[in-house]
Amino acid sequence: MEQFDQSLLHKFQLNQCTPEEYERVLEWFTTPAGREYLDSVMTQDLDMAKPDIMMSSSQSDQLYQRILDTTGQEPLRYSRSRWFTGFKVAAVLSGTLLLAYGGWRVYNRHRNTVIQTAYGEVRTVVLPDQSEVTLNGNSTLRYANNWEGTGDREVWIEGEAFFSVKPSAVPRSFQVHTASKMNVEVLGTTFNLVDRHGHMQVVLNSGKVRLHSNRTPAETITMQPGDLVEYKEQVRTKVKNHTDTQRYSSWKRNSLQFENASFAELSQLLEDTYGVTVEIKDTSLLHQEFTGTVPSQQMEMLLDGLSQLFHLKVSHVDNTVIIERKTN
CATH class of the missing domain: 3.55.50.30 (Phage tail protein beta-alpha-beta fold)
Incomplete structure (x- = not known):
C-alpha cells in the first residue's frame, strides 16, 4: 500500500486539518491506495462493532452510497453476505468514512477566498459579515466563503492589515489566525496587525481583543484601546500602553x-x-x-x-x- 503522511491522517481523524489539508486527504482517499486504507480501517471498525448498532440494509446502503458519492469513490466490493455489508456500513458511519464525509463537508463549507495584494497595493475587502479588512502591499487574506451558522468567523492573514470588525447579531467571535501561530480573538473592534518574518505586532485602536499564543506554556493577553503588543517567534517582546495608534495605520491614509x-x-x-x-x-x-x-x-x-x-x-x-x- 502506498505510504501517506500518517501525521496528516491523524490530524484528519481529529478534525484538525486546514481546508487545504482536507482536500489533500480526500483526494488521496480516491486513489487505489486510499481506498485500500479505508477498506482496512472499516474492517477493523467492523471487528470492534456491536450488534446493537446495526441498522436496516436499505438505510445502510443509502447512507453508504451517499458517502461514496460525496467522496467520489466507487463502491468497495465484498464477498460476504448482505447483512455483513449493512453491519459494515454502520461501522463506517461511526468511523473513518464518516470522517471523510464530514471532512468533505468541512472543506466545502470552508472553501476559501484568497486575496493577495501586489507590492505597493492597498486594497479593502468586505467580508461575509460586512466587516472590512484593508490589506497593505504584499499581504494575503484567506477566509471561508460561507459564514452561515453560529460558528466562529475566521480569517487567516500574512503581511499587514487593518481590521474593522462588525459586532455579530448572535454571540460569535471573530478569529484572526497568523503565520506566527498567534491568534487574535475579536468581538467588535478596529486594529492594525503586522505578521512578517516571524514578527507579529498588534495595535488596538478601539474595542477589545484577546491574543492567544500556541507556545508552551500558552499565554493570553487582553488588549485595551491604545495598547501595542509585539511577538517575535511567539515570544512576547514588547507591551506598550497609550500608543499613538494612528501612526501604525498611517499607510491606510x-x-x-x-x-x-x-x-x-x-x-x-x-x-x-x-x-x-x-x-x-x-x-x-x-x-x-x-x-x-x-x-x-x-x-x-x-x-x-x-x-x-x-x-x-x-x-x-x-x-x-x-x-x-x-x-x-
Missing part, C-alpha cells in the same frame, strides 16, 4: 509615519511592502533613528520624501533602492 525608527527598520519595510532590494551604503545609518512623515502613494514619491526629510541621496535603479549620505 497614503503616508508613512516614523517615530524613533531606524534605517534598518525602514529598509525592511520597503522590501516587504514594495518588493525592492535596499542597499544602505553608509552602515552607520543602520542604527540611526529618525522621526517624520512621508507620502506613500507611489514609490518614487516615497523615495523623494525620504530624500528631502532626511537629507539623503536616495536613488531607485531597476529593483534596487540605494540610500547614502549626501556629500554636500
Whole structure:
C-alpha cells in the first residue's frame, strides 16, 4: 500500500486539518491506495462493532452510497453476505468514512477566498459579515466563503492589515489566525496587525481583543484601546500602553509615519511592502533613528520624501533602492 503522511491522517481523524489539508486527504482517499486504507480501517471498525448498532440494509446502503458519492469513490466490493455489508456500513458511519464525509463537508463549507495584494497595493475587502479588512502591499487574506451558522468567523492573514470588525447579531467571535501561530480573538473592534518574518505586532485602536499564543506554556493577553503588543517567534517582546495608534495605520491614509525608527527598520519595510532590494551604503545609518512623515502613494514619491526629510541621496535603479549620505 502506498505510504501517506500518517501525521496528516491523524490530524484528519481529529478534525484538525486546514481546508487545504482536507482536500489533500480526500483526494488521496480516491486513489487505489486510499481506498485500500479505508477498506482496512472499516474492517477493523467492523471487528470492534456491536450488534446493537446495526441498522436496516436499505438505510445502510443509502447512507453508504451517499458517502461514496460525496467522496467520489466507487463502491468497495465484498464477498460476504448482505447483512455483513449493512453491519459494515454502520461501522463506517461511526468511523473513518464518516470522517471523510464530514471532512468533505468541512472543506466545502470552508472553501476559501484568497486575496493577495501586489507590492505597493492597498486594497479593502468586505467580508461575509460586512466587516472590512484593508490589506497593505504584499499581504494575503484567506477566509471561508460561507459564514452561515453560529460558528466562529475566521480569517487567516500574512503581511499587514487593518481590521474593522462588525459586532455579530448572535454571540460569535471573530478569529484572526497568523503565520506566527498567534491568534487574535475579536468581538467588535478596529486594529492594525503586522505578521512578517516571524514578527507579529498588534495595535488596538478601539474595542477589545484577546491574543492567544500556541507556545508552551500558552499565554493570553487582553488588549485595551491604545495598547501595542509585539511577538517575535511567539515570544512576547514588547507591551506598550497609550500608543499613538494612528501612526501604525498611517499607510491606510497614503503616508508613512516614523517615530524613533531606524534605517534598518525602514529598509525592511520597503522590501516587504514594495518588493525592492535596499542597499544602505553608509552602515552607520543602520542604527540611526529618525522621526517624520512621508507620502506613500507611489514609490518614487516615497523615495523623494525620504530624500528631502532626511537629507539623503536616495536613488531607485531597476529593483534596487540605494540610500547614502549626501556629500554636500
